[in-house]
Amino acid sequence: AQSVAQPEDQVNVAEGNPLTVKCTYSVSGNPYLFWYVQYPNRGLQFLLKYITGDNLVKGSYGFEAEFNKSQTSFHLKKPSALVSDSALYFCAVRDLIYNQGGKLIFGQGTELSVKP
Amino acid sequence: DAMVIQNPRYQVTQFGKPVTLSCSQTLNHNVMYWYQQKSSQAPKLLFHYYDKDFNNEADTPDNFQSRRPNTSFCFLDIRSPGLGDAAMYLCATSRDRGRGNEQFFGPGTRLTVL
Numbered sequence: 481a482q483s484v485a486q487p488e489d490q491v492n493v494a495e496g497n498p499l500t501v502k503c504t505y506s507v508s509g510n511p512y513l514f515w516y517v518q519y520p521n522r523g524l525q526f527l528l529k530y531i532t533g534d535n536l537v538k539g540s541y542g543f544e545a546e547f548n549k550s551q552t553s554f555h556l557k558k559p560s561a562l563v564s565d566s567a568l569y570f571c572a573v574r575d576l577i578y579n580q581g582g583k584l585i586f587g588q589g590t591e592l593s594v595k596p
Numbered sequence: 597d598a599m600v601i602q603n604p605r606y607q608v609t610q611f612g613k614p615v616t617l618s619c620s621q622t623l624n625h626n627v628m629y630w631y632q633q634k635s636s637q638a639p640k641l642l643f644h645y646y647d648k649d650f651n652n653e654a655d656t657p658d659n660f661q662s663r664r665p666n667t668s669f670c671f672l673d674i675r676s677p678g679l680g681d682a683a684m685y686l687c688a689t690s691r692d693r694g695r696g697n698e699q700f701f702g703p704g705t706r707l708t709v710l
Contacts, residue, residue, distance in 0.1 A: 516701075
């Protein structure tokens with residue numbers, strides 16, 4: 481069965497410093513990986529996805545993610561964090577077995593806190 | 597701008613009193629999803645529609661029903677809400693069922709059950 485894990489419940493970063501939010505996955509076959517961000521009392525916003533091609537994927541708001549097949553990871557990164565990046569981040573994988581409907585399997589989420 | 601709209605944003609209902617949540621989309625997407633999210637946990641898929649074809653998750657309680665009268669609208673009906681159904685309900689859409697297609701989420705409806 482497909483799954484993703486986000487090993488850190490919370491990540492604390494100082495504004496201006498680089499940030500990394502970790503995600504590892506387990507799939508049978510080629511992974512289809514996504515990152516979403518959720519601000520308080522809001523829906524999820526799509527940041528970026530990996531389907532195939534370059535291992536470094538660039539997304540919205542200056543975020544990028546690095547796909548590493550050997551380590552089965554898809555970590556979210558940003559070179560310089562902003563206070564406004566503080567939010568809940570979800571990594572997700574498309575369920576390949578359940579391919580009728582495109583079910584997303586989410587990690588448990590990582591709360592990112594960026595302090596001035 | 598094309599978007600996913602959910603109404604109301606906040607809904608309060610009484611224990612056992614039926615409630616309906618609404619979702620509309622201007623994206624003209626074929627697939628519409630309903631998720632339940634509790635206390636900053638990961639969203640949990642309840643069911644989805646591919647066009648008019650309804651697909652229920654195996655562990656979705658019978659208390660939850662859905663209707664999709666046309667491409668633009670989808671409703672979530674909770675027939676007899678219990679205290680455990682208090683949550684954020686998220687509607688999402690996807691262009692089709694292709695594996696690489698991202699889902700677009702609405703702002704959510706926060707349901708309180710008294």
